[in-house]
Amino acid sequence: AQSVTQPDIHITVSEGASLELRCNYSYGATPYLFWYVQSPGQGLQLLLKYFSGDTLVQGIKGFEAEFKRSQSSFNLRKPSVHWSDAAEYFCAVGAQTGGFKTIFGAGTRLFVKA
């Protein structure tokens, strides 16, 4: 069975600073990997996804993530954080079997300080 670990419960960065959110996964085969963002009162929005190809994936809102098979990681990065990026971020892994169900990590709450 697949699993996801987001080791940081919350992170605080200054506006304009760079950001990296960590994600480690466990899955026997090549996983589908996702990053979602959840803002208060809103549904989950997909930032980016990876299955194959270039291990550096570009997403929306200036986010990118890098898949590192050797480290079982899929960390999310942004070079310059904006105050509007404050939200909850979830890393998720999808399995190709079982109806392609998706398992989510515990989430990382991002705080942005002025």
Added chain:
Amino acid sequence: GAVVSQHPSWVICKSGTSVKIECRSLDFQATTMFWYRQFPKQSLMLMATSNEGSKATYEQGVEKDKFLINHASLTLSTLTVTSAHPEDSSFYICSARKTADTQYFGPGTRLTVL
């Protein structure tokens, strides 16, 4: 992107009553939908996979007689919380799978059981 709606967005009910939550894919057909439960400041926990025209597949520990799922059409899945109790109070989120690796999430339904 595709749109998934949920109705109602919030509901308050008395203990012992049943509550039905609808999940609709508005602009695409979804043979598979997923139901998640999210506790405050926690991650999304997959409850079940809803398959159009067949029985839902429940995750371990989820009571199928408590959480009834019906996926009667390619655009509608319903979750009925039967004989609700205060511990069932939570945020319920559905998603609809559009392609093998893409699912779209509804905005969620806040259930409060008094």
